[in-house]
Amino acid sequence: MDVRTVDHPLAKARLTVMRDARTDNATFRAALHELTVMLVYEAMRDAEVRTERIHTPVARTDGYWLANPPLLVPVLRAGLGMADQAHRLIPDAQMGFVGLARNEETLEPTPYMESLPASLAGRPVFVLDPMLATGGSMEYTIRLLTDRGATDVTAVCALAAPEGIKHLAEAGLPVRLVTASVDERLNDSGFIVPGLGDAGDRQYGAV
Numbered sequence: 001m002d003v004r005t006v007d008h009p010l011a012k013a014r015l016t017v018m019r020d021a022r023t024d025n026a027t028f029r030a031a032l033h034e035l036t037v038m039l040v041y042e043a044m045r046d047a048e049v050r051t052e053r054i055h056t057p058v059a060r061t062d063g064y065w066l067a068n069p070p071l072l073v074p075v076l077r078a079g080l081g082m083a084d085q086a087h088r089l090i091p092d093a094q095m096g097f098v099g100l101a102r103n104e105e106t107l108e109p110t111p112y113m114e115s116l117p118a119s120l121a122g123r124p125v126f127v128l129d130p131m132l133a134t135g136g137s138m139e140y141t142i143r144l145l146t147d148r149g150a151t152d153v154t155a156v157c158a159l160a161a162p163e164g165i166k167h168l169a170e171a172g173l174p175v176r177l178v179t180a181s182v183d184e185r186l187n188d189s190g191f192i193v194p195g196l197g198d199a200g201d202r203q204y205g206a207v
């Protein structure tokens with residue numbers, strides 16, 4: 001699986017704010033917003049562009065437009081904290097939504113919401129979720145997308161565990177990963193180590 005790690009100093013600094021247990025909810029959300037800009041910027045590096053001649057006030061030159069903007073799919077709750085920033089960078093993008101909550105005992109995703117276009121054939125899709133832990137939630141989401149014909153999926157995650165990357169690679173799904181860090185491992189409770197805790201709770205409070 002293609003894994004691109006954005007280890008720019010600015011990304012590392014935002015991630016450090018998110019990791020720090022002393023960071024309050026509002027500051028955590030602000031750091032995730034800023035990190036999302038960097039991750040999506042990198043995820044769009046190879047996006048197809050359409051060229052058209054334009055006039056500047058001075059001369060004619062080539063202008064560039066996104067030929068096929070991705071569908072953005074935040075995974076609720078935690079992925080909501082990435083949605084607006086990704087949308088600001090790609091204003092022409094459409095957005096779908098998936099709601100999942102991981103069962104704390106089994107670590108299996110429990111779906112509670114799904115709002116996606118019927119056909120995704122020929123459309124790139126960016127799944128926005130800060131955390132790739134066991135990979136169960138991401139696999140569930142990607143299967144919703146491939147069932148609708150998607151063949152070009154990018155998982156945009158603040159953090160990833162090696163176990164989750166292995167899980168997705170072994171599932172043989174058409175996905176690449178853009179992340180700010182591949183951390184050490186999962187602990188016995190399925191949390192990423194060193195990680196940042198529960199990305200939903202860190203943004204919105206514990207449920």
Ligand SMILES: O=P(O)(O)OC[C@H]1O[C@H](OP(=O)(O)OP(=O)(O)O)[C@H](O)[C@@H]1O
Pocket residue numbers: 075076077078079100101102103107109129130131132133134135136137138164190198199200201
């Ligand atoms: O790779 P996995 O082991 O499936 O874990 C990752 C999932 O866990 C978190 O969501 P959570 O289930 O805590 O829901 P929340 O966003 O509502 O907090 C996270 O945002 C991912 O969706």
Ligand SMILES: O=c1cc[nH]c(=O)[nH]1
Pocket residue numbers: 078131133190191192193195196197198199200
């Ligand atoms: O470390 C983890 C693992 C799953 N989900 C989170 O929010 N954090």
Ligand SMILES: [Mg+2]
Pocket residue numbers: 078198199200201
């Ligand atoms: Mg959570």
